[in-house]
Amino acid sequence: MARWKALPAGLDPAVVEFVAELRRLKDAxxxxLRDLATGTGYSSSSWERYLGGRLLPPREAVESMATMVAADTARLLARYDRASDAWRRDHLGDAGAGEEPLREHADAFVSSGELGEGGGEGGYDGAAVAGKETGSRARRLLRQLATVGLSAAAGAVIAVLVMEPGHSASATAKPGTTVAAAKPVTYTCHFVRKAGLWYAGNSATRTDHLQVDMWGPEVAELQCLLQHAGESPGGVDGNFGPLTEAAVISAQKAFHLDVDGQVGPRTWAALRR
Known part of the structure; x- marks a missing residue:
């Protein structure tokens, strides 16, 4: 039986209860992880995140797992619904860029330890996992600092360039000049069809690689196209968080693509058609 790594601290009790039940069913x-991937159509790496409490699985994945392990589907889905409500409330309520940073692992519901299945299926393995997670936290922190730095720099440039009507953009601001404040970026979806492809007005990319924790107009374009395809990413905010990833996974499954939760040329092509 696998020894499970403690869940991230701060998870809602409903999410903890649900993930603990998934772990119990898998152990029993x-x-x-490879068996789950084969039987449900969701990758081993996705199941590693689901069972690690870092991402809530799509409803279809839960139903498929319940069938595989002969579990009480209605009971499991009832727990899933409670966990899903809590997850959406916690994550959509965050005022930050995308998925919240990985926090220290500690939880009273699940015994601490390591998740290990021979190391061949993305399972956790001692010091290697600690190094991987430390590196992941560092990369996320650097991205957040870069985002803050770029936003501050952009705000300063806009404040200097945008002045009273009639002033040149290259002119130097004088004392007492009213300066326009930079506004937060907002994204909307304005669909147009060009050469047989759909565009939502945020980006014309058809090849950019997108994944969790990325942000910008390309992500907003992805979110618009997901909505257009009937897969809700939880809103159009330009941040690639867990709800956007879940929508990508659902779309990839519907389009019969490789299911990995990341967006490349094939996923772009399917969403724009």
């Missing part, structure tokens, strides 16, 4: 069934 003897299934590996």
């Amino acid at each position: 069934s003897g299934l590996s």
Whole structure:
């Protein structure tokens, strides 16, 4: 039986209860991550995140797992619904860029330890995992600092360039000049069809690689196209968080693409058609 790594601190009790039940069902069934991936259509790395409490699985993944392990589907989905409500409330309520940073692991519901299944399926393995997670936290922090720095720099440039009507953009601001304040970026979806492809007005990319924790107009374009395809990313804010990833996974499954939760040329092509 696998020894599970403690869940991230701060998870809602409903999410903790649900993930703990998924872990119990997996242990009781003897299934590996690869078995779950084969039986549900969701990758091993996705199941590693679901079982690690770092991402809530799509409803279809839960239903497929319940079928595989002969669990009480109605009971499991009732727990899933409570966890989903809590997850959406916590994550959509955050005022930050995308998915919240990975926090220290500690939880009273699940025994601490390591998740290990031979190391061949993305399972956790001691010091290697600690190094990986430390590196992940560092990269996320650097991205956040870069975002803050770029936003501050952009605000300063706009404040200097945008002045009273009639002043040249290259002119130097004089004492007492009223300066326009930079506004937060907002994204909307304005769909147009060009050469047989759909565009939402935020980006014309068809090849940019997108994944969790990325942000910008390309992500907003992705979110608009997901909505257009009937897969809700939880809103159009330009931040690639867990709800956007879940929508990408659902779309990839619907389009019969490789399911990895990341966006490349094939996923762009399917969403723009």
